[in-house]
Amino acid sequence: MILSTSLNSTSYSFIDKLKAIDYFLIIIVAIIGSISVFSIYSTESGNFSFYTKNHLTRFLVFFSMFLVISFVRVSFWYRQAYIFYILGILLLLLVIFFGISASGSKRWINLFIMNLQPSELMKIAIIVCFARYYHRIQSSDIQSYKYLLQPIILLLIPCYLVITQPDLGTAILIAGSGLAIIWLAGLNLKYFIYSGLILLVSLPFVISILKPYQKSRILTFFNPDRDPLGAGYQIIQSKIAIGSGGLLGKGFLQGTQSYLEFLPEKHTDFIFTLFSEEFGFVGSMLLILLYALLIYRIIRIGFFSRSFFAKLYCYGFASALFLYIFVNIAMVVGLLPIVGAPLPIMSYGGSSMLSIMLGLSIVMSCKIYSRDPIGN
Amino acid sequence: MIKKIGNLNKNKIISRRLFVLVAAKIGLIGIVTSRLYNLQISQKQKYEVLSDKNRIREWKTPPQRGIITDYFNNVIADNQRVYQVHLSLEEVSNFNNSIFKLKNIISLKEDEIKKIYEKKEKSKPWDTLIISENLSWKEFSKLNLYLHELDGAKPVLSTSRYYPYSNDLVHVVGYVGDATAQEIQNKKKIQENFVPGLKVGKIGIENSKDTDLIGNHGTKRYEVNASGKKISEISYNKETQGQNLRTTIDLEIQQLAQELLKNQAGSICVMDIFTGEVITMASSPTYDPNKFTHGISNKDWNEIKNNKLRPLLNKSLAGLYSPGSTIKPLVALAALEYGIIDTKFKVNCKGHDHPYELYGERYHCWKKNGHGWMSMRNAIKQSCDIYFYEVARLLGVDKLSLIAKRYGLGSKVLEDFFSEEKKGIVPSTKWKKQVLDQSWYLGETVITGIGQGYIQTTPLQLCLMTAQLANGGYKIKPNLIYDKEINLDAIKSKIESEKNKSVSQNILKDHEFKYYERLYRNPNNLKFVLDAMYGSTNEQFGTSFRSRHKEDKYKFAGKTGTSQVKRITDQDRELDLELEEIEYKSRDHALFIAFAPYDKPRYSLSVLIEHGGSGSKAAAPLANKLIKKILDRHGLREKIRKDLKNIA
Helix, strand or coil: CHHHHHHHCCCCCHHHHHHHCCHHHHHHHHHHHHHHHHHHHHHCCCCCCHHHHHHHHHHHHHHHHHHHHCCCCHHHHHHCHHHHHHHHHHHHHHHHHHCEEECCEEEEEECCCCEECHHHHHHHHHHHHHHHHHHHCCCCCCCCHHHHHHHHHHHHHHHHHHHCCCCHHHHHHHHHHHHHHHHHHCCCHHHHHHHHHHHHHHHHHHHHHCCHHHHHHHHHHHCHHHCCCCCCHHHHHHHHHHHHHCCCCCCCCCCHHHHCCCCCCCCCCCHHHHHHHHHHHHHHHHHHHHHHHHHHHHHHHHHHCCCHHHHHHHHHHHHHHHHHHHHHHHHHCCCCCCCCCCCCCCCCCHHHHHHHHHHHHHHHHHHHCCCCCCCC | CHHHHHHHHHHHHHHHHHHHHHHHHHHHHHHHHHHHHHHHHHCHHHHHHHHHHHHEEEEEECCCCCCEECCCCCEEEEEEEEEEEEEEHHHCCCHHHHHHHHHHHHCCCHHHHHHHHHHHHHCCCCCEEEEEEEECHHHHHHHHHCHHHCCCEEEEEEEEEECCCHHHHHHHHCCEEECCHHHHHHCHHHHHHCCCCCEEECCHHHHHCHHHHHCECEEEEEEECCCCCEEEEEEEECCECCCCEEECCCHHHHHHHHHHCCCCCEEEEEEECCCCEEEEEEEECCCCCHHHHCCCCHHHHHHHHHCCCCCCCCHHHHCCECCHHHHHHHHHHHHHHCCCCCCCCCEEECCCCCCEEECCEEECCCCCCCCEEECHHHHHHCCCHHHHHHHHHHHCHHHHHHHHHHCCCCCCCCCCCCCCCCCCECCCHHHHHHHHCCCCCHHHHHHHCCCCCCCEECHHHHHHHHHHHHCCCECCCCECECCCCCCHHHHHHHHHHHHCCCCCHHHHCCCCCCCCCECCCCHHHHHHHHHHHHHHHHCCCCCCHHHCCCCHHHCCEEEEEEECCCCCCHHHHHHCCCHHHCCHHHCCEEEEEEEECCCCCCEEEEEEECCCCCHHHHHHHHHHHHHHHHHHCHHHHHHHHHHHHHHC
8 A cells, every 4th residue: 555655646747748758750650640631632643621620630639649649557457457448348348239331241339420440449558458467467477377368368359359340450450469469478489380380270160260351361462463453453453553653653633543443441451551652661671660669669668667557558559550561561462361451550440549549648658757667 | 476476577578478469560561572672673564464454445537438430539438427216235125125115116027136136246235236227317317316215325327338329330340238257257357457347348349459448447545344335435536537548440331331232131341541540340230338338138148149140240241251252353363473374365255055064064154145355454344253263273272271360361350359350261172181081173263263162251351351452562460449550641651662572482381471562473463353343343245334334533443252052053044033033041142352553552441241242233333322432431530540650
């Protein structure tokens, strides 16, 4: 009790907090945000209409939210970590009963001001939850079955709920984020190898329970020309768009593939394709560099944090963020099957933006309250 | 303290694990980067092409056919403005509905609608369908009135083939029609330039010179979106019109010839005896080529097809006729050239009571009472059959065949220019053995001497034969399309040099002659024959004496011919029926060959009237009118020739 009071009593003046803010990170987010607005503007052939307006509004709202929530003490997140997780699960259950369906899957809840996709929030919740979980466990205990089983169950529940929506992409991202923290916490390498082998062995079974469209996506991945006007269309057109962009791209608003509507889902999953078509190899590399800087800043914050929670969270979030970006880009350049994973900040979509900004504000909170020892 | 050590340890583990993760991330960024490099730098061109293929779609635009003119630049095959309605398939929401509406506005017939549906089956979704090629102004304006109700329908101003002298030149110029699948497949030029609605030549010059006339299609490139909608025109590679052609035809003479042949079946050919230019090639009856341009109706087609006088047959070069007595100058020439007889050789023609007899077979002269003692000149002039029976017998069919071929019989005059042209038959003992596997009879030689029996010629061959006799015995190159390589002065000087060439005995043997080479052994033989032809037209008792011109400048020489279509029986001879009393199909063909002017020959002609009766009554009188016209226009033609030479 005494310990906890002394913890909470760690005080920061407002000036201290302002000084502690990582402005560099904010600037990077703002830059990526601006690029995303221009990209969405380009998907509408240079008309400032529905998508651009919505995206701009969302970005401004959630960016502001990010800045405000950054001042919430990191210990709050620590304390509420499991609540956050449970809330996420409840929302996922709510989707089953009250969800809105679109193009064959039930992923959203109508919140009147926006359609919330709980699986996106779950991506953050699982990181917070696991950070807290491993925060307290001694490194010597991590290898015990008790501490191995608990997080696996915690991870499987949301993954199962998301897969059944069905949303394979998000489920993979949630699982990947969770596994990243388990890895960081120090679980023996052999477990990863074993589970990897088990996954490989059970692959035929997994494929057999996949939905037909998911199967065709995977088959298409291996041979896009199998059905160039059907399942392979997206990836073929995406590669054409990116490839024809060349070194410097076709120029802003000049991307013929997207302008002439050859590119599907250009606002959401294929926004990188549009950007890459218009700004070429150089533009793509600059965007990837911005993302790398963002991840670097997040890791750096974790590095200078004192608590394990903050460290695990920052490293975990950075890894998750990397995973989102990698999966999305690898998908649109044809390195991975099309699974439906948005590009953080760039893609059109409120829930994704919300979860990224929320995740970032917890990172920022770690930075501002880096001296908070939390729970030790 | 233990806890502290544990924490330190934990810290270390996390940092180490992070290091591994970061390393993995860098590796993955490397993979993505190399992939982007591969797509955007290494394979850029491939994807650029694919992107252009996506966004650019080409439409071919039809070329205009070249214009065909006569020698004097009168347009004989033109392109005329027509009103059409096209249907742009990608803009049509309901095809059946659109056709139904169109049917009510422009009154499409059932079979036309069926054709449209057939065409639609073969079209691509972004193609344009030609619904009607030739709308009347009334239909066109009505269409424009209702246009707002017809999605995808487009009123189009286009051009199509038009023959201003419709019937007069159909056998020369031919006509056009839609390309058949076979034509598209077999003819490279058509395949390369095919555009829906492209017209191709079916017969005549339109067909022979199709490759020159078609021109090259244009290409419009449009940027299209993913659903195929045109966004903007990127480039327009304009179509080029086909080559214009100048023929050697004289429109006025051609028209006169057609006029003279009106209501009869027959042919008139006129040729320049030096340049080989075909000045007129008329065939009767004719039909209207304009009817074929947009597809001929069944009714019109049946009318043409069922006409007993066979308008579809180009009689000048695809009609085969026994030359009859028009062959006689050639028989005489052959006998003189081989030295079988001389000009003083005489035969007594004693009339039907005392016919020519050979191995018990009797051969009659056309003249009932006989000609009496005939010398060669008189025999040609009065066309005595008995004389030529005897000359042919002495000459033999093989020598006659050799000379006949040399002067243009038995081979295609215009080579492969017209697919329908016939070679005819110049019989010989060898020919009969080869083709009929039979031996030759002397009796067959005898009738070949008066142009009957196996021998078959086209009117154009007779015209060429006359030309090559009249020009003094030189091989010429007949042509129908103006050819600047054919130069009158050059030809004349070549002939002049040939004249003085010493000839070997070989000239009497079978061998290939080059153009403008001399065909004769002794020029006096030719002179004699031509003079006999002069007599035939300009002296009393000559068979075409009544058709002569008295004015010196129009004076011409000719030879009549009457070719039997069936064997004349003794009963026929007895009855001696007037032409009108004989059934049409059994009447003789009337022929006439001539050259003019006599003193300085320049033009040759042949006239044929199917079942016209005797050559002197039915054919020769036409030559009279024609020759006046031809010679009247000579100056004008020479002026054009000079102009064309100066241009070249």
